[in-house]
Amino acid sequence: MTRGAAQDQQANPRRRAFHMNRQGKAAHVFLTPWLLGFLLVTAIPLLASLYLAFTNYNILDSPEWTGLENFRRMAGDEQFWASVRVTLVYVLVSVPLQLAFALLLALILDRGLRGLALYRSAFYLPSLLGTSVAIAILWRVIFGDQGLIPQALGLLGIDTGSMLQNPKTALLTLIVLNTWTFGSPMVIFLAGLRQIPGELYEAARVDGANVVRQFWHVTLPLLTPIVFFNLILQTIGAFQTFTQAHVVSDGTGGPANSTLFYTLYVYQQGFVSYDMGYASALAWVLLAAIAAITAVHFLLSKYWVFYGDN
Structure with a gap:
């Protein structure tokens, strides 16, 4: 060298x-x-x-350490429990409906329609706008006293008045709004459907399986990881819903607290009552609840999510 x-x-x-x-x-x-x-x-x-979260703090004065007092206060807070009930109903009803509509539309679009990109964009658009203030205001116009839906029901002899001011229907309108924003999970479902091998459907047809049996025994098992992914994302998002409830109810929580979402109650305590210590404690309880629910989802996923190697 x-x-x-x-x-x-x-x-x-x-x-x-x-x-x-x-x-x-x-x-x-x-x-x-x-x-x-x-x-x-x-x-x-x-x-x-x-x-x-462990202090008494009203923004104007210095924080005063109170230990677990804010968390003890929740036990006797009726509005706290009302917000928990409203949020749980909203999550348990709107998330399954949203995922069901998203999967249904994804199955329809997966059948090779012409102009697929146009339909996909059109259905995805509500997901981009659904959490905006403009759409929440539009919802007030549609379901308000002189809205399109009450007027249409009035023609059928059903007098509902403002559906947003009726404790029996106010939460339902927000559930419909969340269900309408199914575009994001739909696109993810559609991507998952495109990954399922066509040979499996051919084998199922040879064995005499009709469309329904193909869905239950081929499509759905192979799509369970996508269902699980969407379920986690949409559940977390539903627990954090704020804009729609705030705009529709003018920040009051609606009639008889019917739309008093947990996040709206946190906002009321922190930025209306200026009780930042209690608001912080409420926020950490929400974080802990979401983390616990997500952990339960992961623990239960091994019983119904099929990854192909189990």
């Missing part, structure tokens, strides 16, 4: 180390804005709210 070749071999590791060092510095520079945003917008406020 010549002397020049030996020097090049010694120099190459140094060059590589130099380039890796420069790349590392560049990576840190590009990550710095994200790290600052995470610390200032997420991590520090999160830790601050955890501290405030």
Whole structure:
């Protein structure tokens, strides 16, 4: 080996180390804005709210440590339990309906319709707009006293008045709104359907399975991971619903607290009553509840989710 070749071999590791060092510095520079945003917008406020959950804090005065008093207060808070009931009903009814409509539309679109991209975009659009203030205001126009739905029912001799001011129907209108925003899970279902091998359907047809049996014994088992994924996302999103309830009820929770969602109650305590300590405690209870429900979903998933290797 010549002397020049030996020097090049010694120099190459140094060059590589130099380039890796420069790349590392560049990576840190590009990550710095994200790290600052995470610390200032997420991590520090999160830790601050955890501290405030154990205090009596009304923004104007300094926080006063009260221990578990805020959490004991929830046990006798009737509005707290009302918000829990409303939120649970909303989640348990709207999420299954939303996923059922999403899967139904995905099955229809998967049959090779012309202009599939157009239909997919049209059905996905409500998911983009469903949580916006504009759509919530539109919902007030549709279901209000002079709305399209009450007028249409009036022609049939059914006098409902404003469905948003009726305790029996106010929550139903928000459930319909959430069900209408099925575009996002529909697109995910459609992607999952495209991954199922056609040979399985051919084998099922050879065995004499009709369309219904093909769905129950081929499509649905292979689609269970997608169902599970959508179920987790939509359940978490439903527990965090706020904009629709706030706009539709003008932030009051509707007649007889019929649309007093948990997040709306947290907002009322924190930004109307300025009881930030209690609001922080409520927020952490919601976080713990969502985490527990998600954990239960994962524990139960082994009994019904089919991944192909179990």
